[in-house]
Amino acid sequence: MMHRHELPIGSEQSSTPTPSGSSFSPKRALIEFAFLAFALAPLFHFGNRAFLGTFSTVFAAIVLEALPFMLIGSVVSGLLGEFASQGGILKVLSKGGAGAPFIAAALGLLFPVCECAIVPIARKLMQKGVPPAVALAFMLGGPIVNPIVFGSTAVAYGLSWDFAFLRLVFGYCTAVFVSFVFALAFRNKRALLLPLSPFPMHENGPQRPSGTLASYVGRARSALVHGAEDFLDMFPFLVMGAFMTAMVQSTLDRSFFVSLAANPGVAILLMMLLAVILSICSEADAFVAASFQVSLPLSAQMGFMVLGPMLDLKLIFMCLGVFRKRAILLVAGTTLVAVFGLMLLFDAYVRWVLS
């Protein structure tokens, strides 16, 4: 029995489909092989045990921290695929028109998930018929516009609730803006790796004999299988992103960034760059941003906190399993420009207030 309705989107079109609908991509296998060979090299870097200590600790820490959240995302993704009907929130997101990105970007308030959990869920939403631009608004806004991030930001900044609120507002505005640009740019082009042909949807989910305990058990098992497949498809991207992040964290001197930040514009740009390469979880990044309070303006710290959860190395790698490269480039470019513009305005406002 083939489950055509569950076409994973983690492979290029040139791939050879397997019976599950997943596929073998020679290019991806080659990339993974090259990565594996490269990734094992630091183990033989015996001359510098201190480097290996830092690198292995940071690499393992990022993956171990993200793993439970990715599993949450995968389980939710599997349950969505098997049990979610086309009513409720899916209907709002799928058929909400221009209003849908505004709702999607704020969904994190109801479903607080971090960036590691959100990619598998957004992917499943798209498979369920939610337009990619709307799912993107959820993916970008969710890790910032959520109560846990709001609380941790306030605590990191000495219970500054207004500063935490500003972060949410900036994140929300950026997510909605990028979503609209994405929708315009990819109106007639494919943004995803495989066409997300709508699979048979019924009012109560995919058609199966229903009402019996056996049918529910079967669907639950099926949800687990799909969750497991999603996880296996996405997890290698997380590993690659975490590896690159750990490599950068183990070699980059943060005080170098501070020394370059002579004016606010440069400081904002540098902190945005730092956010991309450090790839710190959105629930903890405010504490790292706050450590720059003595040396950098508020706008640069805010730029770090707004951009990081939307665009960092591990997220970019994970997006490689969902979007085409040109779509990732557009999202990355638009997000960078939007956050930079917002932070320049914020900087001017802060200076005006202080003057």
Add this chain to the structure above:
Amino acid sequence: MREGVYSNRRWWAAGAYLVWASALLWLLLTGRYQAFLRPGFWALLLWALGVLPLFAAALFWAGPSLPSGSMAAVPWIRLGVLVLPLIYVMAGQEQTLGSHALKNRLSGPAFMERFAGGGPAIVEGDNPLVTLLDILQNFKAYEGRKITTHGMVYRDETVPPGHFLVFRFLIVCCAADALPAGALVTHEEVDAFEQDAWVSVEGVVGLKTVGDLTFPLIQAERITKIDPPKDPYLFPRLF
């Protein structure tokens, strides 16, 4: 034959989940996960430990119609990528963040009051054992008092002669967000302690400015080398 190939991949996929589940079990039982994560993370790791075998079982029992296509055509490559972090967990055993990480993360010492929402209670008494975080969060309360604290030794060209920096890392979620907390230590025998050594410092708390930065200073009366503690990091209370 094709069915056999796919069935084989399913084994690899289920195997990957079971390897991770075993590793998590080991990390939880030994408490080794605290070298990477905040202690409270045990609950999330337990959740992961529950889901991973379920995923493995689901893939295993799914039958040939639902093979693990996600293991790609060369399953050992994918398996290698999936378990790579565990190889580094093993490789990094007995290692924690130290002076190498500190050098890259010294961006400014004056942020500790930001944790003040959950600052620790002030420890009373003569020569109390306090953490570096206690000193930074309640500096005024400890200034001029004799205390004992534990940390690692750091020195480079920016540390004044006759001093070293005693430091530990603060972790909010995981080692990737680790930030240093430190105090300068002065004593006639500071050169006897090598980089990254764990020490117990007993002395009077004061202040010292080096360049643009102001650090707490401990005028040490006694410094002794100690074994690395079970929990090398400090975990600030958030709320």
